[in-house]
Amino acid sequence: MTRYSWCMTWQTLLATAIAALAGSTGIAAAPKTVVFAACPIYRDTDNGRKSGCWLGDDPASGLRFDVSDASARPWIGRLMLVEGVEAGTADVCGGRVLSPVRVSILEERCPERLIPPEGHPSKASLLPEDFIKPLYFPPRKKAEPPFAQRSFEVLFDLGSAFINYQDSDTVTERAAHYAQDSDARAVHVQGFADSAGFDLQGVHYAESARLGQIRAEKVAKILIGYGVAAQRIDQRAQPLAPSATPLRLTGLRRVVITVVP
Amino acid sequence: MKPVRLRLARIVLIAALAAAGAVGAQTAPRIDVKPAGPNWWPEGRPFDPSRSYSFPNQQGQLRLLSDAALEPTAQLFFSAIGANGRACVTCHQPADAMSLSVKTIQDRWRATQGADPLFDVSDGANCPDLPRDRESSHSLLLARGLFRIARAWPGVDIEGKPYQPEFTIEVLRDPTGCNSSAAYGLSGKTPQISVFRRPRPAANLRFIEAVGFPYDPKTGMPLARDPQSKGYVSEALLADSRALTLAHQAAEALKSHMGFMPEAPVELLGALLSLERSLHTAQSHDRWGRSLSEDGAKGGPEFLAQQPAGRLQSTKAPIWSEFFAWKNSEDADPEVRAFRRSVARGAALFAERMFLVKDSAGVNDTIFGNPVRNSCAMCHNMLNVGIDVAPGRVDIGNVNPDFSRVDPDLPLFRIRCDKGAQPHAFLGRDFLTQDPGYALTTGKCADVGKIVTQQLRGLAARAPYFANGSAKTLRELVDVYDRRYDIRFSEQEKTDLTNLLSVL
Numbered sequence: 001m002t003r004y005s006w007c008m009t010w011q012t013l014l015a016t017a018i019a020a021l022a023g024s025t026g027i028a029a030a031p032k033t034v035v036f037a038a039c040p041i042y043r044d045t046d047n048g049r050k051s052g053c054w055l056g057d058d059p060a061s062g063l064r065f066d067v068s069d070a071s072a073r074p075w076i077g078r079l080m081l082v083e084g085v086e087a088g089t090a091d092v093c094g095g096r097v098l099s100p101v102r103v104s105i106l107e108e109r110c111p112e113r114l115i116p117p118e119g120h121p122s123k124a125s126l127l128p129e130d131f132i133k134p135l136y137f138p139p140r141k142k143a144e145p146p147f148a149q150r151s152f153e154v155l156f157d158l159g160s161a162f163i164n165y166q167d168s169d170t171v172t173e174r175a176a177h178y179a180q181d182s183d184a185r186a187v188h189v190q191g192f193a194d195s196a197g198f199d200l201q202g203v204h205y206a207e208s209a210r211l212g213q214i215r216a217e218k219v220a221k222i223l224i225g226y227g228v229a230a231q232r233i234d235q236r237a238q239p240l241a242p243s244a245t246p247l248r249l250t251g252l253r254r255v256v257i258t259v260v261p
Numbered sequence: 262m263k264p265v266r267l268r269l270a271r272i273v274l275i276a277a278l279a280a281a282g283a284v285g286a287q288t289a290p291r292i293d294v295k296p297a298g299p300n301w302w303p304e305g306r307p308f309d310p311s312r313s314y315s316f317p318n319q320q321g322q323l324r325l326l327s328d329a330a331l332e333p334t335a336q337l338f339f340s341a342i343g344a345n346g347r348a349c350v351t352c353h354q355p356a357d358a359m360s361l362s363v364k365t366i367q368d369r370w371r372a373t374q375g376a377d378p379l380f381d382v383s384d385g386a387n388c389p390d391l392p393r394d395r396e397s398s399h400s401l402l403l404a405r406g407l408f409r410i411a412r413a414w415p416g417v418d419i420e421g422k423p424y425q426p427e428f429t430i431e432v433l434r435d436p437t438g439c440n441s442s443a444a445y446g447l448s449g450k451t452p453q454i455s456v457f458r459r460p461r462p463a464a465n466l467r468f469i470e471a472v473g474f475p476y477d478p479k480t481g482m483p484l485a486r487d488p489q490s491k492g493y494v495s496e497a498l499l500a501d502s503r504a505l506t507l508a509h510q511a512a513e514a515l516k517s518h519m520g521f522m523p524e525a526p527v528e529l530l531g532a533l534l535s536l537e538r539s540l541h542t543a544q545s546h547d548r549w550g551r552s553l554s555e556d557g558a559k560g561g562p563e564f565l566a567q568q569p570a571g572r573l574q575s576t577k578a579p580i581w582s583e584f585f586a587w588k589n590s591e592d593a594d595p596e597v598r599a600f601r602r603s604v605a606r607g608a609a610l611f612a613e614r615m616f617l618v619k620d621s622a623g624v625n626d627t628i629f630g631n632p633v634r635n636s637c638a639m640c641h642n643m644l645n646v647g648i649d650v651a652p653g654r655v656d657i658g659n660v661n662p663d664f665s666r667v668d669p670d671l672p673l674f675r676i677r678c679d680k681g682a683q684p685h686a687f688l689g690r691d692f693l694t695q696d697p698g699y700a701l702t703t704g705k706c707a708d709v710g711k712i713v714t715q716q717l718r719g720l721a722a723r724a725p726y727f728a729n730g731s732a733k734t735l736r737e738l739v740d741v742y743d744r745r746y747d748i749r750f751s752e753q754e755k756t757d758l759t760n761l762l763s764v765l
Binding site for chain 2: 042044046048049050051052054071072073074075076077078114132133134135136162163164165166167169173221222225226
């Protein structure tokens with residue numbers, strides 16, 4: 001325990017010194033991606049609904065990160081896998097802000113950690129710019145020709161085929177609207193899973209190759225639910241593909257919807 | 262529809278209309294329900310949609326009105342068209358906000374000693390094989406207002422498709438005897454599970470059917486669609502989301518609660534639905550606060566009937582703003598003034614008083630995280646009625662031990678989830694429940710114990726509360742949430758919330 005605390009202090013100091021050096025020399029440090037598994041910490045800040053802070057300590061660096069921007073929030077008492085990019089924005093929760101950031105809930109149990117605000121203000125929960133509009137809003141403006149082939153990328157948490165609210169849900173809706181507006185001849189739905197996996201903190205994390213197919217089926221079902229004709233949709237599974245997002249590992253867990261007008 | 266069935270439907274309609282004396286009901290003399298008189302609406306009493314009806318209750322007065330010119334066939338809602346002598350109105354009483362209070366049930370028992378069709382053993386007894394004339398046979402109905410809901414196991418999903426269940430059900434305790442019964446139990450020839458639930462109000466259904474968003478954030482899927490209209494459905498009609506549409510619900514109710522023919526004719530369903538969709542009900546007067554639509558407040562069914570349905574509350578448009586004007590009530594009567602100010606505080610608390618929602622499947626196992634800071638309005642978020650726009654299928658902790666105490670009056674089941682299934686987020690793969698709830702419609706282990714939120718209108722007229730009738734009073738209801746989420750409401754906050762709920 002003592003050694004861990006020493007490491008954390010040493011590494012925190014080093015990271016702070018590097019950050020200070022970069023700032024003083026005017027060198028813009030490249031955004032740093034971090035990946036770690038940790039027990040989540042809920043800081044009970046109150047800045048209105050959904051305003052609590054979610055934190056996690058990276059065991060490698062000893063740094064505490066703020067993962068509150070994740071589309072799916074952690075569960076205290078359950079290990080979380082974090083992949084995020086250091087945003088360099090103001091610390092309002094007591095951790096370095098990761099954004100974009102993806103959190104996956106893992107099966108392993110953890111001690112529940114709920115801590116007081118300790119003066120941290122958190123931030124109010126704001127509606128993202130892109131969200132699924134209620135049906136009572138004025139009708140959306142339909143896309144107009146010419147229509148070109150377009151692809152839409154739906155990202156997933158590790159081991160999951162769930163479409164996250166105010167995140168992947170808007171992507172599937174956009175794809176469905178584009179398929180309908182363009183009267184698409186074909187809609188290809190390709191599902192990917194990270195079947196090769198990766199090692200982290202002495203644990204190998206990998207997904208079943210079949211999860212790619214399950215994700216594709218789920219997305220196809222959603223497109224049909226939105227009114228895309230089932231006979232125009234085809235599904236394919238791919239075991240692995242290069243990542244196209246800033247979050248490399250998250251990008252391996254995706255569905256690509258290709259709308260062919 | 263085949264010609265034979267059409268003829269049958271017409272015969273049924275005509276016979277029922279004649280029995281109800283409903284033809285020409287528009288011109289029938291008005292029947293005033295006296296405030297001091299009995300509130301019971303007997304089968305066959307015609308309903309006049311051109312007027313409103315007021316009914317006294319312990320808290321004040323409830324009002325019911327219809328906002329549509331109805332065809333005479335709509336009277337069939339009030340006609341004893343069931344093979345067991347019941348009408349829809351038997352269990353959806355106007356004085357009880359189109360639900361049925363336990364007080365009304367007890368009054369009917371005392372008046373009829375079980376002869377009333379309400380006590381039909383098919384669902385009005387703890388099990389159909391019990392003697393009808395014994396009070397003990399109806400203990401759950403008489404003590405808690407609970408009707409038996411029998412669901413085939415395994416069952417079908419909301420679209421009527423059979424599912425492959427992810428869990429097994431073992432009966433651990435069976436105080437009603439029905440789940441162990443050879444004829445009605447889980448081991449019978451046609452296995453079924455009996456759970457016991459309160460009837461939901463058959464009014465303000467315009468709101469309950471309303472679809473706010475095409476997508477459900479809790480399931481991560483678009484809502485189901487009505488195969489007839491092709492439109493989205495709210496999935497919020499019943500406690501376990503088993504009814505896709507109101508027509509589906511009515512057809513099932515005719516069959517399971519009224520012993521009606523195997524398939525209800527569309528004309529009959531249309532008549533019932535037109536009546537149900539036209540009804541708005543709400544508390545209109547309070548014994549302390551007097552009229553709920555004066556001094557700037559907008560209580561009562563008249564305002565409700567004019568509001569658009571399916572709107573999500575927000576900080577800009579908070580729920581229960583109907584009563585915000587009472588915040589500074591200056592009524593000359595100090596008791597009236599105090600009560601109105603308390604209601605206004607309760608209305609504000611409902612959306613503003615934050616607490617940690619924790620370990621509730623349906624909320625915390627979705628993207629919101631566990632815990633999540635929010636208010637009552639997180640789930641009770643539809644303006645004017647307080648049902649969840651989403652829809653909300655949540656285990657608030659009153660059917661699954663250890664979050665709830667084991668209720669000795671209700672059956673207790675052991676759930677064992679398959680190895681490959683997604684486990685219940687907070688209870689794992691081997692746990693207990695007193696009502697699997699939504700899982701009876703999905704077959705999913707993760708859904709065990711989730712119950713669809715319900716509207717909060719007319720509460721004062723329809724105690725007890727929660728789907729299993731476990732809160733006898735509105736104050737108890739507030740206390741349940743206070744304990745469950747360790748909210749630590751002050752006494753004043755509890756009083757204010759209770760007062761708010763009593764005037765809805």
